[in-house]
Amino acid sequence: MKKYYTVVKNELQRQLAFRLNLLSYRVGNLLEIVVQIIVWTVIFQKVDVVQGYARNEMISYVVFGWLFVFLTENYGLENIVEHNIFEGKVSEFLVKPISYLKYIFSFSLGRMSVALVSSIGMMLLVILFFRDQLIFNLDPVRALLLLGMVGAGLVLKIYFAVMIGMIAFWTQRIVGIDYSLGVFIKFFSGVYFPLVFLPPLALAICKALPFMYVFYVPTQLYLGKLSVGQGAWALVFELAWIVVMYFLTKLMWTRGLRKYEGVGI
Amino acid sequence: MPIIEVKNLSKAYEYYKKAPGLWMTIKSIFWREKLLAEAVKDVSFSIEEGEIVGFLGPNGAGKTTTLKVLSGILYPTSGAVRVLGFDPYKRQKEYQKQFALVMGQKNQLWWELPAMESFILNKEIYEVSDQDFAERLEEMTTLLDIKNILDVPVRKLSLGQRMKCELVAALLHSPRVLFLDEPTIGLDVVAQKNIRDFIKKYNAKSKTTIILTSHYMEDISQLCQRVIIINLGKIIYDGDFKELVNRYATHKTLVVTFNDRGTQRTEVESFGELVEYNPHRCVIKVLREQAKSAAASILSSNLPVDDILINEIDVDDVIRQIFNQGKR
Numbered sequence: 001m002k003k004y005y006t007v008v009k010n011e012l013q014r015q016l017a018f019r020l021n022l023l024s025y026r027v028g029n030l031l032e033i034v035v036q037i038i039v040w041t042v043i044f045q046k047v048d049v050v051q052g053y054a055r056n057e058m059i060s061y062v063v064f065g066w067l068f069v070f071l072t073e074n075y076g077l078e079n080i081v082e083h084n085i086f087e088g089k090v091s092e093f094l095v096k097p098i099s100y101l102k103y104i105f106s107f108s109l110g111r112m113s114v115a116l117v118s119s120i121g122m123m124l125l126v127i128l129f130f131r132d133q134l135i136f137n138l139d140p141v142r143a144l145l146l147l148g149m150v151g152a153g154l155v156l157k158i159y160f161a162v163m164i165g166m167i168a169f170w171t172q173r174i175v176g177i178d179y180s181l182g183v184f185i186k187f188f189s190g191v192y193f194p195l196v197f198l199p200p201l202a203l204a205i206c207k208a209l210p211f212m213y214v215f216y217v218p219t220q221l222y223l224g225k226l227s228v229g230q231g232a233w234a235l236v237f238e239l240a241w242i243v244v245m246y247f248l249t250k251l252m253w254t255r256g257l258r259k260y261e262g263v264g265i
Numbered sequence: 266m267p268i269i270e271v272k273n274l275s276k277a278y279e280y281y282k283k284a285p286g287l288w289m290t291i292k293s294i295f296w297r298e299k300l301l302a303e304a305v306k307d308v309s310f311s312i313e314e315g316e317i318v319g320f321l322g323p324n325g326a327g328k329t330t331t332l333k334v335l336s337g338i339l340y341p342t343s344g345a346v347r348v349l350g351f352d353p354y355k356r357q358k359e360y361q362k363q364f365a366l367v368m369g370q371k372n373q374l375w376w377e378l379p380a381m382e383s384f385i386l387n388k389e390i391y392e393v394s395d396q397d398f399a400e401r402l403e404e405m406t407t408l409l410d411i412k413n414i415l416d417v418p419v420r421k422l423s424l425g426q427r428m429k430c431e432l433v434a435a436l437l438h439s440p441r442v443l444f445l446d447e448p449t450i451g452l453d454v455v456a457q458k459n460i461r462d463f464i465k466k467y468n469a470k471s472k473t474t475i476i477l478t479s480h481y482m483e484d485i486s487q488l489c490q491r492v493i494i495i496n497l498g499k500i501i502y503d504g505d506f507k508e509l510v511n512r513y514a515t516h517k518t519l520v521v522t523f524n525d526r527g528t529q530r531t532e533v534e535s536f537g538e539l540v541e542y543n544p545h546r547c548v549i550k551v552l553r554e555q556a557k558s559a560a561a562s563i564l565s566s567n568l569p570v571d572d573i574l575i576n577e578i579d580v581d582d583v584i585r586q587i588f589n590q591g592k593r
Contacts, residue, residue, distance in 0.1 A: 097358040097362055261338070
C-alpha cells in the first residue's frame with residue numbers, strides 16, 4: 001500500500017507547486033453560488049414557501065449543498081483519465097506491478113487535497129456573509145452521518161469521473177460527453193434545485209440513481225427533512241452504490257483494455 | 266534455455282478507413298470500413314540470458330509492437346511468447362518485477378517533480394529494499410554523472426539528462442530483462458555516447474538481457490553482437506551484426522587524394538566505380554576482395570597520389586540497402 005501512499009504524496013507536492021491551477025476554480029464556483037442565491041432571493045420576495053421550502057431553508061440548501069460539493073470534488077478527474085488513455089500512459093501501468101485504478105484513486109486524493117483547503121476557506125466566508133439567512137442546527141448523530149456521506153460521496157464521485165474518463169477507450173476524446181454527463185449528474189444530484197420539485201416519476205428515477213447522494217440527500221438530512229433513521233438508510237444505500245460502482249468500473253476497465261490492446265496505442 | 270522465446274507471433278490492429286474531406290468524414294460517422302493492419306507477421310526468435318540484441322527496422326516495421334507484446338501491453342493475435350518462463354500477457358506481478366520497458370519517446374518521470382520523487386515511487390512500486398535502493402541509486406547516478414540534478418524538477422532538465430533519469434528509474438528494481446525502445450532518440454552525439462556507454466557497462470556488470478531498438482547505427486554497432494532486422498512485420502535477418510555487414514557490404518571505398526597537379530577523370534575511371542570526383546580527391550567503389558589490389562595498382566601507377574584510404578561502406582548504407590530490399 002506504500003506505493004499508493006507515495007502517489008498521494010507526489011501528487012500533493014505537484015499541486016503545491018502549481019497552486020493556482022485548481023484555485024482558479026474558486027472564482028467560477030463563487031459565481032455559481034451567488035447566481036443561485038440571487039434567483040431564490042428574488043423568488044422569495046413574492047412568496048414565503050416554495051414546495052415546502054422556506055427562504056432560509058432554500059438558501060441553506062444552496063450554501064450547504066455547495067459545501068458538500070466542495071468536500072467531495074475531484075476537479076475534472078475524468079479528463080486526467082481521458083489523457084492517460086489517449087496519450088498511452090495507461091501502458092505504464094500494464095508493465096508495472098501497480099494497479100491503474102488504485103493509482104488514479106490515490107492520485108485524485110493527492111490532487112484534491114490542496115483545493116479542498118481553499119474551498120473550505122471560501123465556504124466559511126460565504127457562510128459568514130449569509131449567516132443571517134442560514135439555518136444552523138446539527139446534532140452529533142446527524143453530523144456523524146453527514147461525515148460518512150462526505151467520505152462516501154467523495155468515493156462515489158471519483159468512480160463517476162473514472163468511468164466517464166474511461167469512455168475515452170472507445171472515443172479517444174470525451175469533451176462533449178463529459179460536459180453533458182456533468183450537467184446530467186448535477187441535475188440528478190439536486191445541485192440546480194431540490195429534487196422534490198420534480199414530478200413523481202422523475203423523482204422515482206432520481207431515487208434509483210446514485211447521484212442524489214452527493215448533494216440532495218445530505219442537504220435534506222442537514223435541514224431535518226430526513227429523519228436520522230432515513231439518513232442512516234440513505235448512507236447504507238450509498239455504500240451499496242459504491243460496491244456496484246466498484247464492479248462496474250472494473251468491468252469497464254477490462255473491456256476498455258481489450259479495446260486499448262486492439263488499437264495498440 | 267532461452268530467456269525470451271517468441272514463436273510465430275502475429276499482431277494485427279483494427280483500424281478504420283476514411284477518405285479525406287468533410288463529406289467523407291460525415292459519411293464515416295454512419296459507415297466505416299473496418300480493416301486489420303498486420304503489424305507483426307509470424308515472427309519467431311529466441312534470446313539467451315545476458316545477450317544484447319539490436320532490433321532494427323524502418324519506422325512502422327513492427328519493432329515497438331513486438332516490444333509491447335513482450336512486455337504484456339498488447340495481446341498477441343496469434344503465436345506464443347514466453348519471457349523468463351512467463352506469459353507476458355497475464356501481467357503477473359512476479360514477471361513485472363523482473364523486467365523494465367523504456368520508451369525514448371515517452372516518459373514515466375513526474376514532469377513537475379524532481380526525478381528523485383519518481384525514483385522513490387518506483388522503489389515502492391517494485392518493493393525495493395532501502396539498502397538496495399541506496400546502493401543502486403548511488404552506483405547508477407555515479408556512472409551517469411547525474412547526482413547534481415536529482416532534485417531539479419524534471420521539466421527543467423535537458424533531454425539527455427532526462428533520458429539518463431528515465432534509465433535509472435527503470436533499472437532501480439534490477440530487472441533481468443530490459444526493453445529499450447529508441448533510448449537515444451533526439452539526443453546529441455555526446456549524450457548518445459553517454460547512454461550507450463552506460464548500457465554497455467550496465468550489461469557487462471549485471472548480465473541483464475537487453476533488447477534495444479534504435480535508428481542510430483552507432484548504438485547498434487557499439488552494443489549489439491546480434492541483430493534482428495524486421496521490416497513490414499517480418500524478420501529478414503537474425504544473426505551476427507558483423508556478418509551482416511560483411512554479407513551486405515560487398516564493396517569498399519577507396520578515398521584517394523592527389524598532389525597539386527591533380528588528375529583527369531579518365532585516368533581514375535579504370536580502377537572502379539567513381540562515386541565522387543574532383544581533380545584532387547576521388548572516391549572509388551570497388552569489390553571487397555579487390556580493394557587491396559586496386560589500391561596497390563593506384564599506388565604503383567604514375568598518378569600523383571598523395572594519400573589513399575580504404576574504407577568500409579557506411580553501415581547506414583548497408584541497412585538502407587537491406588530495408589529497400591525488403592520493400593520489393
